[in-house]
């Protein structure tokens with residue numbers, strides 16, 4: 001279908017949206033009045049604003065725009081329901097495109113998208129069981145936002161508190177977002193959700209339960225969508241090691257928020273789950289399947305740019321990129337592994353009767369394990385190629401490099417290859433350093449959940465007995481081969 005560029009939000013309109021919001025984002029001791037220009041948040045906003053620039057370029061239409069299955073209208077892709085493997089693949093391609101342009105996370109087009117796709121099936125199942133109208137509420141919400149080109153954050157990981165205890169056993173119920181009051185016109189929630197990627201840069205936040213809850217933990221089973229600036233919600237920004245000046249500064253930032261809900265009233269039409277405990281585990285299972293299938297697109301998107309940074313560093317150092325070709329191949333192999341395994345998980349997924357499609361959980365969790373493990377190797381190779389200047393903060397600050405008297409003396413030694421300027425070498429080194437120990441260092445270990453959880457799913461879904469039988473049949477073994485009796489229980 002054809003898309004009219006003018007129909008989609010621009011960077012300036014996005015800025016206006018942010019400026020019209022209540023200032024509920026807290027960092028460095030104050031509430032930020034203008035997220036767009038404040039030095040503490042402008043990198044984050046620049047990152048998310050880039051999507052709106054990309055929307056204006058028709059070359060990105062295939063990836064960033066799609067036909068809504070609800071209205072039939074052309075909408076931004078991250079507001080659509082994913083109904084087939086190809087739709088899931090586009091989820092990955094949106095991320096990869098974004099990473100190629102800004103080198104870091106695209107959460108405003110990621111977690112919220114995934115959350116409402118999960119709720120689409122879960123609400124239909126709950127309504128089928130209890131006669132509730134959650135699904136219709138969700139549809140109405142989606143029909144409304146799909147024309148607004150919003151950024152939507154997704155929050156599902158609870159603050160948790162003591163990891164050895166359940167939500168109901170914590171010293172305070174606030175360690176997980178919970179319902180404190182159910183009223184005719186809505187609910188009141190309290191508690192925190194932490195580390196929510198890019199929430200401050202978003203228009204809306206969708207919260208869904210972060211784990212499987214029991215019957216006596218019903219108050220923690222809650223799903224809803226809220227405007228980011230709703231009364232009763234404060235966002236506390238995380239700190240990210242960023243350099244702030246000249247070529248020391250990378251334009252694009254990555255930041256998470258602590259979401260603090262304090263007597264926050266959510267109108268009924270924005271509530272999509274409230275107490276249906278037996279459905280909380282289903283939601284998290286579907287969320288992680290889709291998220292972990294697509295996470296390889298994020299990592300490979302960043303890994304591609306790391307290869308690019310390596311090429312620039314090699315040349316600025318005076319070497320041909322060819323010197324490092326085997327290291328580039330190693331990096332490309334990692335990128336292809338996690339991207340391809342994610343695509344496989346999408347292809348092997350299943351359609352839910354409600355119409356949405358979910359990736360295969362086992363392959364998706366396997367992908368998460370590889371992502372968590374190999375990200376460090378990508379960074380190591382990138383730094384290895386770049387040299388110490390890119391690794392350990394081994395060259396002076398922009399301010400000193402541009403000092404009228406000392407600058408020229410310093411820059412003489414920042415330059416290596418006489419055909420490449422010292423500034424270019426400085427910029428490529430800062431980018432490499434940013435990937436390795438700055439704001440570009442992404443949360444590929446814990447983002448989207450811990451790798452241990454992913455291993456548990458792979459372990460549970462690996463049919464050892466069936467595989468042993470296959471092996472026995474091929475080897476011609478007919479006797480039963482069983483585990484030895486546990487120590488102390490034998491004859």
Ligand SMILES: Cc1cc2nc3c(=O)[nH]c(=O)nc-3n(C[C@H](O)[C@H](O)[C@H](O)COP(=O)(O)OP(=O)(O)OC[C@H]3O[C@@H](n4cnc5c(N)ncnc54)[C@H](O)[C@@H]3O)c2cc1C
Pocket residue numbers: 107111154155156157160163164165194195196197198256442443446447448449450451452453
């Ligand atoms: C940069 C970043 C961005 C994020 N963005 C989002 C977002 O947008 N939305 C969102 O919802 N979440 C987000 N998260 C949160 C993320 O999902 C969590 O970090 C993740 O679920 C891991 O939880 P945790 O950090 O509390 O680690 P923990 O759960 O404390 O895990 C630490 C270690 O302890 C182990 N462990 C934990 N509990 C137990 C136990 N009971 N027994 C044995 N071992 C245990 C784990 O396996 C792991 O090895 C983000 C995280 C990061 C780092």
